[in-house]
Amino acid sequence: MAQLHRYYYHHYHRFLNSFRQKSLLQCHNFNLVNNYVINNMKRHQISTSINTGILLSSNDTLNQYHDISRSFITPQHQPNDQIIYQDDTAYESFISHQEIRNRQQNLILLVCEHLRKIQSLTLKNSSPLILIATPPPQYQGNTMIPVNECKQNSDFTYLTGLHSGTSDQLTSNCVLAIFLENPDCIDSHRSIIFSSNRTKSEKQWHGPELSVQYEQWLKQISDDCQPLTELVNFLNKQIKSYRRDLFISRKTLEYRPELVTNLKFYLKSATTSSFDNDVEKWSTSLGRTIQSVNIRDISIFIDKLRVIKSSQEVKAMKRVGHIGALALNNTIEWSRRLFSTINHNDNPSFTFVESHIDGKFNFESKLFGARRQSFPSVCASGSRATTIHYGRNDHIITRNNDDNCWILTDVGCEDVDGYSCDISRTWPIDRNRDDDRFQLQSQLYEALIGIQHELINSIIVGQTSLNDLNELMLNIMARILPEFKLFDEFVSKEDVRNIIKRLCPHHVSHYLGLDIHDTPTISRSSPLLPGMCFTIEPGLYFPAQGLPIKPEFRNIGIRIEDDIIIEPGNKLIIPLTNDCPKLFA
Structure with missing residues (x-):
């Protein structure tokens, strides 16, 4: 432990000396100066023993667990695990x-x-x-x-x-x-x-x-x-x-x-x-x-x-999208391994709660350089995913409960310049489930990913608007969802579209930037132009009652959300959050 303290003491003071020589005006978030030492120690693994505990990253393989108040979990890195590194620009302000x-x-x-x-x-x-x-x-x-x-x-x-x-x-x-x-x-x-x-x-x-x-x-x-x-x-x-x-x-x-x-x-x-x-x-x-x-x-x-981002703002949006995507990916992998481990060991001393997923994302995103979460996270297991802005995150996740097979997460973080990302994934926390309901939700989610892909490919810069994308989403859903035979037999084709509007009551997109719902006075009917940043987030929420859908579809909630920016100059449509996979085996 004394060697560890000397190690951090040496790198901390080496960082301070180098930092004084650089232009401090490059980073006007000066309260982060002490944290900048992590960035100076690039290419060093973040997951390091601190005192008697461990900074748990998703690289950790959980081979033992004791009481939650004492995490003596030893990380064992697998050859294909991703080691957490911070980018050189994690704490650098891009806005001059x-x-x-x-x-x-x-x-x-x-x-x-x-x-x-x-x-x-x-x-x-x-x-x-x-x-x-x-x-x-x-x-x-x-x-x-x-x-x-x-x-x-x-x-x-x-x-x-x-x-x-x-x-x-x-x-x-x-x-x-x-x-x-x-x-x-x-x-x-x-x-x-x-x-x-x-x-x-x-x-x-x-x-x-x-x-x-x-x-x-x-x-x-x-x-x-x-x-x-x-x-x-x-x-x-x-x-x-x-x-x-x-x-x-x-x-x-x-x-x-x-x-x-x-x-x-x-x-x-x-x-x-x-x-x-x-x-x-x-x-x-x-x-x-x-x-x-x-x-x-x-x-x-x-x-x-x-609403029109400068070249420096585009850099900030790319950075925060990268941070958020990696943090969510690590959170998902960690949560699935933890769930598998505690259920495999049949260890009743640990209670896995939705809020642990929330806390893990917050932890991971800050390791990568985020300053804070950009909004309260949604970590909804099972039927709670049908509540679009579910924020309690207090439900216990267990293997014995058939309702907890899938988790819907809607999370975001801010970078040091205050720019935000907004990402949603729906994923199975139990690797060993393969029943009919699991397969049904998997097929629905894969169809939703296909809808999102079609929406992104449909964008014509200077012509397509966010409202156009929303209308296209409803049309695609009206074409695809009847193939799942989810509606009761008496539902007519004319009624399908109205039901779909209730299955996905939110808009498919919003502008993104310093705020999650950015520039609210800009109409969603405005054509998408170079420099604009926005989300694509189709979702489906099947309530327990109130709609003419078959019982096997009820209490299922799924959403996929990624951030998109239109690059100034070349007008390329750039996904910002692809570092977080959409499907998890």
């Missing part, structure tokens, strides 16, 4: 400060163009002011310990490069302002970040002020940093100086209602959408009018930029 500045500039230009079209006004008469706020601090229980897994406002991440894994000082109590310093000059855009300052007591409890690296990053992606207490004075000054159109998002209204109520101006909403209702929610009982200000929704303009 120049790209962040370009995003801010493109947004203000897009907004100015919109104002000119709808108002026919010169910049001298109207000037936009954009406000993007972070969520308030979130704490676990009454401990006042910040929750590290909270989700950042993805618009804020897109325009600053800062997210929930960087610094809680910059991911809560923070507002980004983008505006034209000189309304007569469209090139005079500026950005200011308003953040809270910590007291001495807060520094002791939650950490010191910004590090030098953060200060350098902020100087590169903004023109000024000011205390959050100056925000209201800044806004009042801006509104008094010029006629402003205030662009804010729904999340900003939710996070920072004082941006409206404390200014005490007369709200003259300029939209006709439900955004008006959100504005009214915060505009009651306002005081004396200062000046007429239009309140507009910024979300659609940001989404127009976000």
Whole structure:
């Protein structure tokens, strides 16, 4: 054990020395610096004994098991096992400060163009002011310990490069302002970040002020940093100086209602959408009018930029897809071996629960370089797979229960830049099952994989939309599913399509990026263009009752989901999550 400690001590300090010599601005997720030592030790096996325990990877062959609180399991690597290695770029930020500045500039230009079209006004008469706020601090229980897994406002991440894994000082109590310093000059855009300052007591409890690296990053992606207490004075000054159109998002209204109520101006909403209702929610009982200000929704303009990924974003999407796919593959293999081992040994001391699969994926994805899970995992065994957003993950998985033969997993993780993957697989956890129901579900799942393959091959860049893919999925299912003779005899061909809509009630696709359901204001009827990233996820969910299907099909839920990106330039349709097999022997 002493040798092991010396080994890590030696590599840790060797890493720190090399890290100081590199440009720290290449990775502005500076809280991950200590974890970066793993990346520096590339080509070393991650599964290594730590203290008295083991980091269990899917390379481990479980040849013994004791109590769950003491995992003294010795890994024995087989010749064909995949050893976990981290890529050199696992913790490297692909998003440069120049790209962040370009995003801010493109947004203000897009907004100015919109104002000119709808108002026919010169910049001298109207000037936009954009406000993007972070969520308030979130704490676990009454401990006042910040929750590290909270989700950042993805618009804020897109325009600053800062997210929930960087610094809680910059991911809560923070507002980004983008505006034209000189309304007569469209090139005079500026950005200011308003953040809270910590007291001495807060520094002791939650950490010191910004590090030098953060200060350098902020100087590169903004023109000024000011205390959050100056925000209201800044806004009042801006509104008094010029006629402003205030662009804010729904999340900003939710996070920072004082941006409206404390200014005490007369709200003259300029939209006709439900955004008006959100504005009214915060505009009651306002005081004396200062000046007429239009309140507009910024979300659609940001989404127009976000839906088309840059070349650097494409790299980030490829990375996180690779991380998630490998992590899920390792999780599946580990779970199947564990299930086989504990049932073979007939060991009643271990209770295998769905949440173990969830925890294993979280563990594996972070070993590969993920920062966090991108949403609560779905790990549904048996009939629970018919619940599309099943998230309890608390059911015990046993061999004796016929209901637990198959597992549906829907999981995802985020990389260090905040980009997400979203993967679903349905797989048999029991290697020894081969009964009729098992064969039936296997055939259904293989048919679903074929449907997904046909959908991907049907994409024509610039023409096909996500809604087209959904319509095609329903047509294919209406053609294929009757061959399984799953419907009762009295069901007509006309009724089949309506039943299929209930068997697969969700859309076959959604956009993907910094959010799992990315850019929600972009219509799914829009043609798919180079730079767009999206999912293909056909599913079938046969309920226990309520539909005219035969009994042997009931309580079966299956889904297959992969992430796709259209490469800018060559327009190639690239699957991002193929590193996780679709079928498991």
